[in-house]
Amino acid sequence: MEILDILIVGGGPIGLNCALEAQKNNLSYLIIEKGTIVNSLYHYPLYMRFFSTAEKLKIDGIPFISTAPKPGRQEALEYYQGIARQKNINIHLYEKVLNISKTHELFEIETSKSKYLSKNVIISTGFYDIPNMMNIPGENLPKVKHYYTEPYPYAKQKVVVIGSSNSAVDAALETYRKGAEVTMLIRHSGISESVKYWVKPDIENRIAEGSINAYFNAEMIRIEEKTVVFKDGNGQVHEIENDFVLAMTGYLPDFDFLRNSGIELQGDCLNPVYHPETMETNVPNLYLAGVVCGGKDTHLWFIENSRVHAEMIIGSILSK
Structure with missing residues (x-):
């Protein structure tokens, strides 16, 4: 040899x-x-x-x-x-x-x-x-994706994007612009400072105007077939309708x-x-x-x- x-x-x-x-x-x-x-x-x-x-x-x-x-x-x-x-x-x-x-x-x-x-x-x-797993109930459901490639499958769907880094921000903006109803769940108090500098104002403005929903200091609890359950920064539990989860957790x-x-x-x-x-x-x-x-x-x-x-x-x- x-x-x-x-x-x-x-x-x-x-x-x-x-x-x-x-x-x-x-x-x-x-x-x-x-x-x-x-x-x-x-x-x-x-x-x-x-x-x-x-x-x-x-x-x-x-x-x-x-x-x-x-x-x-x-x-x-x-x-x-x-x-x-x-x-x-x-x-x-x-x-x-x-x-x-x-x-x-x-x-x-x-x-x-x-x-x-x-x-x-x-x-x-x-x-x-x-993928950096969240280790929560429902994470293995087919609707949960840890990799994102393009926005077209999510047109007119209720999409939850988890995370606030470049991959999460790109997924949120692209799916929103192709007709998805987007909610971001972010465990920190704001969008990550490492987000590309020409993209960060875009996502922050979309959140500010209400085009993209965002919950900061959020904690995922579980993922159901048709909903996701999470806790907001005030400790209040929410359950919202959902078709896809893009878990951009690294x-x-x-x-x-x-x-x-x-x-x-x-x-x-x-x-x-x-x-x-x-x-x-x-x-x-x-x-x-x-x-x-x-x-x-x-x-x-x-x-x-x-x-x-x-x-x-x-x-x-x-x-x-």
Whole structure:
């Protein structure tokens, strides 16, 4: 069996960037990706626009040409998948990594299709796979969606949007403009400060004029077939008619996978242990890259500020 220099788990932008850096330094590598190239981006809402400019989303110095100041999902897919084609990235798609174990100096990586040996492993799996569940009765009903793609299925429907971050605000505005009767349930006292600056006034004005109903400091109690039950900031319980619930409550890294790989997790946010200058975890030669480094704090790392992880990791590997 071939022994790789590096096996990369996850074919998102940062995983691709790690592959490009390995390629430039003549290291043998392979990306294992459970879906398509930049799979998380593929599953983003169809009309999503990034907070960052194209310049800050580019990898390996390859220009990202966008027709708008803020690139959208399709432009990002074209860019990152185009790089994978042009640079002939060594990547296996629709193959899931099941287990990473280490014997002496080598890692054995078991996947849904095969087994591999590698001297080093980089985990760059992001956080978009596991919804942050509310753990309330009725959350598993078919009308409850933890992922939002486009507004058209919700025309003329009574929609409850849970959350106040970018995904919740986008879902509320888009479904409202396609004819939905929208109610937002927000557990904080206002719209999140992290909402895109050109969108935040829009949602606040729609709430102020009454086009979108909003309850702040709200607490979900249960979801019924035709209603939702929640408590408002004054402790009053409400039950309102409802057709769909868009639970935009965020997403989490696969902590079980990290633990099973031997990585220590610390604190309430389950922050993975890694060296900030090399990105090496407590397991020698096992590295983290990208959003997964933040644990539950999924707003800590993103493409713009984690592109540097590739050079840090490959530099560490070469130094050994």
